[in-house]
Amino acid sequence: MTPEIFIKRQCKATFVERKEVIQSLWSGYGEIVRYAITTDLTNPSSSSIIVKHCTFPATTSHPRGWQSDHAHNRKVRSYEVEQSWYQNWASRCNESARVADCYGCYVDDQSGQRLTVLEDLDTSGFADRYVIDNDQHLLSCINWLAVFHAGFIHPNPGLEWPKGLWRKGTYWHLDTRQDEWLAMEEGELKSSAAALSNCLDSATFKTLVHGDAKVANFCFSTDAAVAAVDFQYVGGGVGVQDLAYLLGSALSEKALSENLMYLLEHYFSELGRELMAQGESQAFAQEVIDEWQYLFPIAWADFHRFIMGWSPTHPKNTAFSQLLTEQALSQLRGS
Ligand SMILES: Nc1ncnc2c1ncn2[C@@H]1O[C@H](COP(=O)(O)OP(=O)(O)O)[C@@H](O)[C@H]1O
Ligand SMILES: [Mg+2]
Incomplete structure (x- = not known):
């Protein structure tokens, strides 16, 4: 199935034209492309949509040399999860946790090719991207996370939850990062990695985490309203996992501290x-806040472990990040 044929069918378009490639997907797994479409012959003005087109190359190249079946399978699954998100979950988002409308998902079982047809957020008023030290943008992202996390809060979820998504969200959690864990220098962080991860897993209050909530995955309007994209790692977790990662992506070490x-x-x-x-009652809200406040340094350290x-030698390994990690380790020692 070509993207053009699928778009025609899903959008009832009379005319489809490929415009520009917005981005190649990580490690050559496909591309994000903008298409112009016309949906009504009597009104020839075109509109715009975005297609996330995933393909699976026979040989993978990775900027840092990690290449394993494990990594490949995680990637394949992540595209499947993203489609499941758009098909079964996205419409449950509160309107203040804005995400793109989805006009259709296609998968070719033989080749693994996937097409996800999305609203073009740029033409819906979210054409700006994050610029460093824009406080208003960052606050908007934090608000988005708060609404998103509140909307999917789930005390004591069963084993089936969240259906079709990652049982544990984020792309860095320990279960899927054993190669990286093995490569770590010996020390307290390495030997405490499982304990940190267990702390997050055994939280009473779970929600959906976006799982890759860096500032690059948000689109902004001129008045700093915000919408999120890139749901490949959405799944169960605690809100502060997204928060820690967002803050680390947005701020310099100095601004962060x-x-x-x-x-x-x-x-x-x-x-x-x-x-x-x-x-929810105020008492309930307070319980969630108390638990997740305690878990913030733990979530930070869990990412730092990755x-x-x-x-x-990554620039994210800052002295401040080490300090927060040390705080988490001392919380563990005291618990
Ligand atoms: N629906 C959309 N509307 C507008 N821009 C989008 C949309 N989806 C993705 N983009 C743009 O393309 C970029 C890459 O998309 P993303 O899904 O994050 O792919 P990747 O997995 O490669 O990061 C985003 O950061 C965003 O700028
Ligand atoms: Mg992205």
């Missing part, structure tokens, strides 16, 4: 407000 307390307070107050707006195995 100066503003962390304020930004955490902002997230937790929005989260509490959202939970109560949804009809960096220390994957690429210890």
